[in-house]
Amino acid sequence: MSLDPTAAPPAPVRRIDADDLPPWPQHDHTERAALDRVLAQGQWWRAAGTENEDFEREFAAYNGAPRALAVTNGTAALELALRLHGIGPGDEVVVPAFTFISTSLAVQNVGAIPVPADVDPETYCLTPDAVRTALTPATRAVIPVHMAGHLADMHGLGDLAAEHGLALIQDAAHAQGGVWDGTPVGAFPTVACYSFQNGKLMTAGEGGALTLPDEKTYEQAYLMHTCGRPRGDTTYQHETGGSNYRVSEFTAAILRAQLARLDGQTRIREQRTALLDALLAEVPGLRLQARDPRMDVNPHYMYLVALDPSAGRAARDALVAGLKAAGVPACVNFPPVYRTGSFQAGPVPTxxxxxxxxRCAVAEDLGAHGLWIHHRVLLAEPHVVERVATVVAALAARAGDPVVTR
Incomplete structure (x- = not known):
């Protein structure tokens, strides 16, 4: 980074043209046909239509789960999962310090206390050792986040949860289709929660889902997501607590179309990530999210990069600004959850x-020095990915200098 005011100005960075990157969200005639199908069906809510049940069956099968349930969004999915396990006021739930705020917010929304634990410095995921250090007699559950599509160690976390009698709930908002050590994300004997918000790997603008490990859990989740009302009820037999987490038939139909192309997109993102990793691995001052050898399929929700801490937060901010100016869709990392007003507004640990x-040095580092690049870059042609790597390397070498694009 040059701070000499007499130094020659940096060479212009060649801008990535908007047309070089695939659009997001992606859609074609499949989504249009899906919407027309719902219109022709004449029933737009799940109680009378078929799209929700078809989507749930297809999504469960794709993720290796016995059952799935569509809900309004990923935050609602987490809240419903917590309620399914009876988590409420006074209970503590271990969450990663480095995650989007919904992971801790969902805990607070059911009246429980999120307890942040640090993440692995290589994969950025919660580890059994970190969870163990955060346990107290009040701990009732653990929510690992599969950060950017990379699954946490579900075998190790499962063993720890069984040892301490804890509920294990997967935050799989980034990980549709992920596979860890031969096991698809939905095949672990836990509830997993997914998001279909506009930027996610498959989207209907908003939406979410849970995959469920058995029929009994599915039936309870179904009741709770529809105000406690069983199928076919016409006399208001509300059998349990819950809320209205239902999605429309339009949402489910769009998600069916999105799911149909997800597998092909995942294969492309795996290939492009390997290319981008190879190109950026030796760039001085850059750190990349590592890949555990047990990670069989990573759908790559986003590409995570961090600057060396010695560069400082300002250098990271300048790098993000430079990437945006050069046409690369980038954003600063999530701050540690406990540094947000949202976290402090709810029940908090003492x-x-x-x-x-x-305690959370890695989360502090990633929040101050890390950034992410949108996954649509990983759907671009190889020559575009190579140009993106050139832009990242050039800007990283002079983070803080004025950015000139051409």
Whole structure:
């Protein structure tokens, strides 16, 4: 990084043209036909239509799960999963310190206390050891996040949860179709929660889902997602607590179309990620999210990069600004959850923020020095990915300098 005011100005960075990157969301005649199908069906809500049940069957099969349930969004999916396990006021739930706020927010929305734990410095996922250090007599559940599509160690976390009698709930918002050590994300004997928000790997603008490990859990989830009302009820027999988490038939139909192309997109993103990793691995001052050898299929929700901590937060911010100016869709990383107003507005652990920060050094580092690049870059042609790598490397070498594009 050059701070010499007499130094020659940096050479212009060649901008990535908008047409070089695939659009997101992607759609074609399949989505149009799906919407027409719902219109022709004449029933737009799940109680009378068929699209929800068809989508749930297809999504469960794709993720290796016995059952699936469509809901309004990923946050609602997490809340419903917590309610399914009876988590509520006074209970503690271990969550990663480095994650989108919905992971902790869902815990607080059911009245429980999220307890942040640090993540692995290589994969950025929650580890059994980190969870173990955060346990207290009040701990009732653990929510690992499959960060950017890379699954947490579900075998190790499953063993720990069984040892301590804890509910294990997967936050799989980034990980539709992920496979860990031969096991698809939905095949683990836990509830997993997914998001279909506009930027996700498959989307209807909004939406979410749970995959469920058995029929009994599915039936309970179904009741709770529809105000406790069983199928076919016409006399208001609300059998359990819950809320209205239902999605329309239009949403389900769009998601069926999106799911049909997800497998092909995942294969492309795997190939392009390997290419981008190879191109950026030796760039001085850059750190990339690592891949555990047990990670068989990573759908790559986003591409994570971090600057060396010695560069400082300002250098990271300048790099993100430079990438945007050069046409690369990028954003700063999530801050540690305990550093947000949202976290502080709900039930919180008694541990003060400075102590949490000391315990969560990796999350602090990633929040201050990390960034992510949107997964549509990973759907681009190889020559475009190579140009993106050139832009990243050039800007990383002079983070903080004025950005000139051409």
């Amino acid at each position: 541990t003060p923020v400075p102590e949490l920060a000391e």
